[in-house]
Amino acid sequence: MLNLGPSPSRFDPEQPQLSPERARVLEAMQRRDSAASVGDIARELNLHENTARKHLDGLVDRGLIARTTGVSVGRGRPARSYSALPRSTEPDARVREYVxxxxxxxxxxxxxxxxxxxxxxxxxxxxxxxxVQDPRGKHRGKGKTLLELLDRLGFSPEADATGDSIALRRCPLLDAVRAEPVVVCAVHLGIARGVVAALGEDPEPVRLEPFSEVGACRLHVA
Structure with missing residues (x-):
């Protein structure tokens, strides 16, 4: 079963950044609330099983997911399953203090x-x-300015084809949301409305659907 809502924004200055493909594997693991096999991840992400296994084992080595080895039955390697570690554990002490x-x-x-x-x-x-400090933001338009600012804040936004809604793939305060969801999500909605209003447009149509889909919250801007 997959978890709804965004992934956390994580920062660890002691570790190199994950490759885009390995980050996709980590995101897939974080969306799950139960263990997954190599085959599960390979099918979900359309990867060869050897590639999926390499990325999963690399994430285990980084301490980002856990690996469990089952009892060997017959020939072949024992079955392995992988599971995400508790996402409430923030590796960066500075981020923990901010949260x-x-x-x-x-x-x-x-x-x-x-x-x-x-x-x-x-x-x-x-x-x-x-x-909205740069006055040129008004000339870049509501959608582009909002995307830029949300990205800067760590939300990893993705606009749909129409530009009327934005998927927020990450949440910089996900641990705080779990403790006080109404207030923190409302602050995030207010940020978007404040940006839109500062650009001289009507903020009333802006609304947020927290944890509304797998891997994201949905921000409607029109």
Whole structure:
């Protein structure tokens, strides 16, 4: 079974970046809530099994996923299964501290506000407006500017063919979302609305569907 919602934005300065193909394998593992075989991943990503095995074992060596070896039955190598490690474990202490602060602020809004979602959206709108510092953004257009800023914030956005909606493939505050989903998701919605408003366009059509599909949240901008 696959998990809904985006993957976390991870940063580890001590490790080289994953190749695009190996990153795809890691994303596929992180979308699962149960173990997978080499064949499962090979079929899902249209890879040769030897290639899938190489990437899975490489991720095991990096400590990003776990490998379990079954009991050998008959000839051939024992069956191996792979599973994602808990995604709440952030390898970078600096990011953990930032997420901890974000969680504390979200919890404060949640417990002191008479309308946490409204106040979280308002906070995000302020943040989003401040992100639009380059006046040339108005000439680049709403869609391109929003994509650039969301990418800079670590959301790995992907616009659909029409440009009316954006898949947010990663979440820079995924651990905080798990603790305070209403508030943190509302802040993210507010960021998008704040950007759109700062560009002189109507922010009302902008809406966010958190954890609405496999591997992403969906941001509608029109």
């Amino acid at each position: 901890g602060l974000a969680t504390a602020l979200a919890r404060h809004i949640s417990t002191t506000s008479d309308d946490p979602r409204r106040d979280a959206i308002a906070a995000g709108e302020t943040w989003g407006a401040e992100l």
